[in-house]
Amino acid sequence: MKSFRLNRLFNARSNRCFDVAVDHGFFNQPGFLQGIEDMRQVVRTLVDAGPDAIQLTLGQARHLQEIPGRQKPSLVLRTDVANIYGKELPSTCFSLMIEETMLQAVRYDAVCVCVNLFQIPGAPEVHEQCVKNILKLKPQADYYGMPMMVEPLVFQANAKAGGYMVNGDVVQIMHLVRQAVELGADIVKADPTDDVSLYHQVVETAAGIPVLVRGGGRVSDKEILERTRGLIQQGAAGIVYGRNVIQHPNPKGITRALMAMVHDGAAVEEALQMIA
Numbered sequence: 226m227k228s229f230r231l232n233r234l235f236n237a238r239s240n241r242c243f244d245v246a247v248d249h250g251f252f253n254q255p256g257f258l259q260g261i262e263d264m265r266q267v268v269r270t271l272v273d274a275g276p277d278a279i280q281l282t283l284g285q286a287r288h289l290q291e292i293p294g295r296q297k298p299s300l301v302l303r304t305d306v307a308n309i310y311g312k313e314l315p316s317t318c319f320s321l322m323i324e325e326t327m328l329q330a331v332r333y334d335a336v337c338v339c340v341n342l343f344q345i346p347g348a349p350e351v352h353e354q355c356v357k358n359i360l361k362l363k364p365q366a367d368y369y370g371m372p373m374m375v376e377p378l379v380f381q382a383n384a385k386a387g388g389y390m391v392n393g394d395v396v397q398i399m400h401l402v403r404q405a406v407e408l409g410a411d412i413v414k415a416d417p418t419d420d421v422s423l424y425h426q427v428v429e430t431a432a433g434i435p436v437l438v439r440g441g442g443r444v445s446d447k448e449i450l451e452r453t454r455g456l457i458q459q460g461a462a463g464i465v466y467g468r469n470v471i472q473h474p475n476p477k478g479i480t481r482a483l484m485a486m487v488h489d490g491a492a493v494e495e496a497l498q499m500i501a
Contacts, residue, residue, distance in 0.1 A: 226370025227366075227370050227371065227372045227411060229370065230335075230336040230337060230370065230371065230372055231336070231337075231372055231411075233299045233336045234277065234278055234299055234301070234336045234337055234372070234412075235277070235435070235462070235463070236277050236487075236488050238488050238489075239487065239488040239489070240462070241457070241461075241462050241463040241487050241488060242277045242278060242435075242437060242462065242463035242464075242487075243276045243277050243278070243463055243464055243466075243480075243483055243484055243487050243488075244276065244277060244278040244279070244280050244301055244437065244463070244464070244465040244466075245271055245274075245276045245278070245279050245280065245298075245465075245466060245467065245470050245471070245480070246280040246301075246440075246465050246466065246467035247261055247264070247267060247268070247271070247279060247280060247281055247285070247467060247471060248280050248281055248282050248285075248303040248339075248467075249261060249467065249468075251282045251303060251306050252306065252307060252308070252310050253308065254310045254311060257310070259468075259472055260468070260471040260472040261471050264285050264288055265288050267471060268281075268285075268288040268289050268292075269288075269292075270476050270477065271298065271470075271471075271476065271480070272289065272292055272297050272298060273477060274470075274476055274477040274480035274481065275298065275480065275481075275484070276298050276470075276480050276483075276484065277298060277299065277463075277484075278298050278299040278300065278301045278336065278337070279298045279299075279300065279301070280301040280302075280303060280339060280465065280467075281300060281301070281302065281303065282302075282303045283302065283303075283323055283329060283333070286300055286302060286333045286335070287333075290333060290334060299335075299336040299337075300333060300334060300335045300336060301335065301336065301337045301338070301339055301374065302329070302330045302333060302335040302337070302338045302339065303338075303339050304322055304323055304326045304330075304338045304339060304340050304358075304362070305320050305321060305322050305323070305340050305341050305355075305358055306320070306321055306323075307319060307320040307321070307341065307343070307351070309343065309345055309348060309351055309380075309383070311383065312383060312384065313383055313384060314345070314347055314348055314383050318345075318348045318350060318351045319351070319354065320341060320343060320351050320354045320355050320358065321354075322340070322358045322361065322362070326338060326362060326365060327362070327365040327366060327368070327369040327371050328369070330369070330371050331369055331371065335371070336372070337371070337372040337373070337374050337411075337412065338362070338366070338371055338372070338373055338374065339374040339375075339376055339414065340355075340358055340359055340362055340373065340374070340375055340376065341355055341358075341375075341376045341378060342355045342356070342359065342375050342376060342377040342378065342401060342404065342405050342408075343355050343378050343380065344377070344378065344379045344380065344397070344401050345380045345383070346380065346381075346382045346383070347382070347383070356408065359373075359375060359405075359408045359409070359410075360408065363408065363409040366409075366411070372411040372412060373409065373410060373411050373412070374410065374411065374412040374413070374414050374437070375405040375408065375410035375412070375413055375414070376405075376413075376414040376415075376439070377398070377401035377402050377404065377405045377413065377414075377415055377416075378391075378401075378416060378439070379391070379392040379394065379397045379398055379401055379416055380392060390441075390442070391416045391417065391439070391441045392416070393416060393417060393418050393419030393420075394418075394419070395418045395419075395420065395423045395424075395426055395427065398415060398416050398418060398427055399426055399427055399430045401415075402415050402427055402430050402431055402436070403430050403431075406430070406431055406432060406434050410434055411434065412434065412435050412436075412437060412462075413431050413434055413435070413436045413437070414436075414437045414438075414439055414465050415427055415436055415437070415438060415439060416438075416439050416441070417438050417439065417441065417452060417456060421452060421455035421456060421459065422455070422459070423459075424438075424455070424456055424459035424460070424461065425459045425460050428459060428460035428461060429460075435462035435463070436460075436461050436462055437461065437462055437463045437464060437465045438453075438456050438461050438463070438464050438465070439465055439466075440464065440465065440466030440467055440468065440469045440470075441468075441469075442468060443468045443469055443472050443473075444469065446473075446479065446482075446497060446500055447493065447497065449466070449469050449479075449483075450482065450483070450486060450493045450496050450497060451493050453483060453486050453487070454486055454492070454493055454496075457486065457487060457490075463487055464483065464487060466483070470483075475500055475501075478499060478500035478501065479500055481499045481500070482496035482497065482499040482500050483496070485499060
């Protein structure tokens, strides 16, 4: 039954996916709301842009699912909330799951749920919480036929870069991706590697589980397009980008460019022309 929902997540043209993440407000972090202050307008803009999916929280999913008609992006539901993204780790860290997770996902007609697997220097207890969350979700995912996207995130030290900065070390990413697969992930949303040419190792580690690549911080159009093309060539099954879309002055244009690259193999220069 999971295949029914996966058919709505992965584009039939390429069997790849472009998911726009707009779940940042869940984490109560100053600065995360830039570009998404009015979620009703943000969702309308993204629906008009037409990615394969939009990643939202339970409280914001209504803005997508209340839109009439069949031709709109699918819903990926964020299931867990954490307090670990600041410059300094709080004295008590947590990663908590919403209650009756899969039942709520079914009620909101989600095609997939997304759950974190954090590896944070100085906060091993959060990793433990994440593992417990995933172990709890796995049998529910199988029972309800709901694909489970596990998001293994290898952090740099918070004091160095804040909790939202990618550690692009290929070995650390591979090990955490492997744990996500071992825990039963149906899809993996993983960090990009510093050296994009090594990303096939991450894909191989997933052993057939589709790997979608996290976007990270806002960069120039050319940089994000070059990185995306390289990742797709390395075997990534798609991308999950947030700030590089929602903070872009032309969200529809950058979405069009990324969709052409992910699904049609557009070259960088060709994609750049679609943004204007």
